[in-house]
Amino acid sequence: MTRLPSLAPLFLALLLLPASLLAQTPAPPLGDGIGISPAVLDSLAPPQRGENPSISRCKGPFLREEVRDKQSEYQLSAALTITGPYRQPTISLKILERQTLRVVRIYEAYLRTFIPGDTPNQGTNEYRRLEGETWEEEAKPQIRFVDGGPLAQTTVLLDGISLTTDANGVVQDPENRLDLLSRFDALGSRNSQLHIQAEGYGELLLPIRRTMPQRAENDERRLDEDEAGEVLLAYGLDFRLSRSKPEQDALQCRAILPKGMVYATTGKAFPLTVEVTNQGSAQTSCLIARSFSRTAGLHGKLFYFGAIPPGKSATFTRLLTISPQEITSKAYLEIRFSDSWSIPQKQILLELPLLHGNL
Numbered sequence: 134m135t136r137l138p139s140l141a142p143l144f145l146a147l148l149l150l151p152a153s154l155l156a157q158t159p160a161p162p163l164g165d166g167i168g169i170s171p172a173v174l175d176s177l178a179p180p181q182r183g184e185n186p187s188i189s190r191c192k193g194p195f196l197r198e199e200v201r202d203k204q205s206e207y208q209l210s211a212a213l214t215i216t217g218p219y220r221q222p223t224i225s226l227k228i229l230e231r232q233t234l235r236v237v238r239i240y241e242a243y244l245r246t247f248i249p250g251d252t253p254n255q256g257t258n259e260y261r262r263l264e265g266e267t268w269e270e271e272a273k274p275q276i277r278f279v280d281g282g283p284l285a286q287t288t289v290l291l292d293g294i295s296l297t298t299d300a301n302g303v304v305q306d307p308e309n310r311l312d313l314l315s316r317f318d319a320l321g322s323r324n325s326q327l328h329i330q331a332e333g334y335g336e337l338l339l340p341i342r343r344t345m346p347q348r349a350e351n352d353e354r355r356l357d358e359d360e361a362g363e364v365l366l367a368y369g370l371d372f373r374l375s376r377s378k379p380e381q382d383a384l385q386c387r388a389i390l391p392k393g394m395v396y397a398t399t400g401k402a403f404p405l406t407v408e409v410t411n412q413g414s415a416q417t418s419c420l421i422a423r424s425f426s427r428t429a430g431l432h433g434k435l436f437y438f439g440a441i442p443p444g445k446s447a448t449f450t451r452l453l454t455i456s457p458q459e460i461t462s463k464a465y466l467e468i469r470f471s472d473s474w475s476i477p478q479k480q481i482l483l484e485l486p487l488l489h490g491n492l
Contacts (some may be wrong), residue, residue, distance in 0.1 A: 139417075147414040149285050149315055149480070151244035155218050157267075160255060160340065160466075165239060168255070168465045171273070185422045187246070187247040187249075188245070188246050188247075188266075189244075189245050189247075190241040190242060190243070190244060190245070190263070191242075191243050191244075191245045191260075191268070192242065192243070192268035192270075193240055193241035193242065193243040193260075193262060193268065194240060194241050195238065195239075195240050196239045196241060196256075196267065197239050198236050198237065198238055199236070199237050199239060200234050200235070200236055200238070201236070201237055201244055201272055203232055203233070203234050204232070204233045204274075205230050205231065205232050206227075206230075206233075206335055207229070207230055207231070207248055207281065207333070207334055207408075208229050208231060208255065208335050208337070209226055209228070209229065209284065209329060209331055209334045209336075209337045209489045210226070210227040210326075210337075211224050211226055211227075211228070211231040211329055211337055211339045212225045212227075212361060212454075213225075213339070213341060213361065213363075213364065213367050214303065214367065215367050215368055216303055217307075217395075219406075219450040219452060220368070220450060221306075221309065221313075221314070221450070221452060222237075222314060222364055222367060222368075223305075223306055223311070223338065224291065224304045224315070224327065224329065224492045225283075225301070225302055225303050225304070225306065226284040226289065226303075226329070226331070227280065227281065227282065227283055227284060227285075227302055228282055228283070228284055228299055229275075229280065229281060229283030230278065230279040230280075230281045231276065231278055232276070232278070232279060233274060233275075233276060234273075234274065234275045234277060235271050235272045235273070235274060235275075236273060236274075236275050237270060237271075237272045237273075237321045238266070238269070238270045239266065239267050239269050239270075239384060240265075240267065240268040240269075240348060241262055241268065241271075241441070242261070242263040242266035242267050242268045243260045243261065243263060243268075244261045244262075244263055245258055245259070245260055246258070246259045246260075246261075251359055251368035251403055252485065253389045254380070265381050272390070279412070282300025282302075283298070283300070283301050283302065284298055284302045284334070284442060285298060285299070285300045285301065285302055285451070286298060286300065287294070287327060287331060289304065290328075290329070290330040290331075291311055291327055291328070291329055291330075291362065292305065292327060292328050293328075294310050294311055296311070297438065298309070299427065300468070307402075308401075308402050308454075309310060309402045309452035309454065313325075313327075313341065313364070313440055314434075314435070314451065315362070315434075316341070316343075316434050317347070317364065317432060317435065318433050319433075319435040320435075322343070323342055323344060323471045324340070324341075324342055325340075325341045325342070326339060326341060327338050327341055328336050328337045339362060340362045341364065341365050342362050342364065342487050343363070343365060344363060344365065344372075345372045345421075346367065347417060347459045350385045358425045360457070361398065362464045365437060365439070368437065368487045370437055370438070370439040371438070371439045371440040372419050372437075372439045372455075373419075373440065374418060374419060374473050375415070375416060375417070375418030375419075375474075376437070377415050377471065378418075378474050379411075379413065379415050379416065379417045379418050379420075379472060379474060379476075380411075380413030380414065380415055380471075380474070381477035381478070381479070382413075382432060382478075383411060383412045383413030383414075384409055384410070384411060384412070384413070384417070384470070384477060384479055385407070385409070385410040385412060385477050386407065386409050386410075386422075386481055387407075387408050387466075387469065387481065388405060388406070388407055388408075388468060388483055389405075389406040389408060389448075390402060390403070390404075390405060390406075391403065391446040395486065396457055396485065396486040396487060396488045397464065397485045397486070397487055397488070398485060398487075398489075399452075399455045399456065399457050399458075399459050399488070399489050400453075400454065400455070400456075401429070401454065402452045402453065402454045403452070403453060403454075404450050404451070404452055404453075405434075405450065405451055405452075405453050406448050406449070406450040407422055407436045407448065407449055407450075407468060407481070408446060408447070409422075409438050409446065409447055409448075409470075410445075410446040411441040411442065411444065411445055411446070412440075412443075412444070413443055414441045414443050415443060416441060416442045416443060417438065417439070417441040417472060418440060418441055418470075418473045419439060419440075419472050419473035420438040420439060420440075420470065420472045420473060421435055421438065421440065421470070421472070422435070422438070422449075422470045423435055423436070423438060423468070423469055423473075424436075424451075424466055424467070424468050425466070425467045425468075425469065426465060426466045426467065427465070428450050428455055428456075428459060428463065428465070428466070429455065429456035429458070429463040430453060430455040430456045430459075430462070430468050431453055431455060431464060434451050434453065436439055436447055436449040436451060436468070455487065457489075459487065460489075461487065462486065462487055463485065464484075464485040464487055465482075465483070465484055465485075466481055466482070466483040466484075466485065467482055467483075468481040468483070469479060469482070
């Protein structure tokens with residue numbers, strides 16, 4: 134049997150080493166040999182609850198908005214309207230104030246204290262309102278439009294024609310120089326626009342439309358076309374297609390001239406009203422009338438009626454102007470009707486003595 138050497142001499146040698154040498158001996162590697170000392174490991178320990186709280190300022194409930202800066206520009210707002218004793222389309226103008234604002238949203242100010250929990254991903258927030266202090270967000274621009282009232286008693290240019298507004302901002306055109314209805318006397322014409330200018334308010338293009346649904350496949354209002362400039366809607370006319378054929382023979386039609394009018398003066402506007410009475414049992418359907426004449430200024434004028442309920446009457450007036458160059462002594466005019474079903478056998482014949490305004 135082999136005899137092991139005695140370990141006594143080794144222990145004796147260790148005891149004889151100086152104490153200072155033993156104190157400088159490094160600590161052995163821990164774990165997998167990374168070599169992290171216990172002091173470093175102690176510093177990585179999670180903070181205890183209630184230690185090292187984090188304090189910050191934050192916003193609380195919303196209080197108000199404040200305008201810090203305002204810049205104003207003025208522009209025109211236009212709308213189609215029907216006015217006057219003869220119910221003619223014209224333009225109503227308003228002043229629109231465009232405000233560019235720098236707006237600040239203000240909140241209550243709070244002090245937020247974060248108290249760490251037992252682990253790094255845990256903790257609680259405590260809030261305390263700061264008396265007399267507020268939290269302001271960064272100012273942001275805002276655009277607002279404010280109604281500035283009618284453009285009253287002002288001279289404006291409409292497609293280059295100089296006209297004046299009344300106290301309500303409605304353009305006055307007693308001689309029918311603008312003649313908006315004439316833009317749509319051709320059945321294929323459905324879109325137009327009006328160029329409006331007023332000093333100090335810039336320029337404006339107002340779209341104007343005349344839509345008669347069901348009269349043609351391409352005569353339907355598109356989604357990008359609003360109703361603000363619709364002529365027939367401004368008149369309040371119903372041009373929806375009737376499901377049943379109207380009783381065309383039950384219509385009574387007549388033309389009306391101003392009382393006491395014995396002649397028409399060339400170059401001067403006069404009203405011609407067409408009245409239709411429905412004596413049948415079904416409403417009319419997209420009913421219109423058209424004038425036919427060899428006299429310049431009287432031919433091709435459209436009169437709109439749409440749906441006339443049974444037992445009701447409807448009128449439509451056009452302001453007509455015979456050309457100043459007309460040299461005949463009389464003007465002859467015929468008015469014929471049509472609807473969405475066929476052409477009613479109705480017509481009106483007129484004879485107008487003429488007074489030449491340039492004589």
